[in-house]
Amino acid sequence: MIGSRSLCWPVKTLVLSLLAAALLLSSGCGFQLRGATPLPAQMAITYIEGKTPFDPLNNEFRSALEGRGAQVTGEREAATAILRILENHTSTEVLTVDSAGKAEEYEIRQTIRFDVISADSQVLVARQSLSMNRYLLYVRSNVLGTERESELIRKELQRSLVNLAMLRIAAAGGRRAD
Numbered sequence: 001m002i003g004s005r006s007l008c009w010p011v012k013t014l015v016l017s018l019l020a021a022a023l024l025l026s027s028g029c030g031f032q033l034r035g036a037t038p039l040p041a042q043m044a045i046t047y048i049e050g051k052t053p054f055d056p057l058n059n060e061f062r063s064a065l066e067g068r069g070a071q072v073t074g075e076r077e078a079a080t081a082i083l084r085i086l087e088n089h090t091s092t093e094v095l096t097v098d099s100a101g102k103a104e105e106y107e108i109r110q111t112i113r114f115d116v117i118s119a120d121s122q123v124l125v126a127r128q129s130l131s132m133n134r135y136l137l138y139v140r141s142n143v144l145g146t147e148r149e150s151e152l153i154r155k156e157l158q159r160s161l162v163n164l165a166m167l168r169i170a171a172a173g174g175r176r177a178d
Helices: 002-028 056-067 140-173
Strands: 045-049 071-073 081-097 103-118 123-137
Touching: 045 056, 056 071, 056 081, 056 140, 081 123, 081 140, 103 140, 123 140
Parallel strands: 045 071, 045 081
Antiparallel strands: 081 103, 103 123
């Protein structure tokens, strides 16, 4: 009984020593998570001006802004900044066709253009244009699955573009999260 206790103590000490060494080494490399990038202070209350009020892109921007601490208002007069969505265009092009001339692969491309102005019309973020594309393999034996995949790709393109736009807006603010 006494012999098993004496073996347990060195093993615990070794494990704790290795754990402490791993923590010290990982903290010494300078790695840290990026976290949410803060927005410019002028965007504390933001109005989103888009082509249509219920556009999914507006909702995606609303979620991104609120996630970074901004309040999104439905009244332009109450806003300290206006995020203007100038363009939101999605296109699909055929990339490859089979010997019968039927499409096998598509490219889905989305482009957005936006800028941010203050309530007194000063430019906070100059006009920006962002574009991304994804490829979709068309499977004739699974038409419904291919349609769902196409919709998921479009949603993910939009989410990625909004995240890129938020990074650009934060960079224009000249501040970075620590």
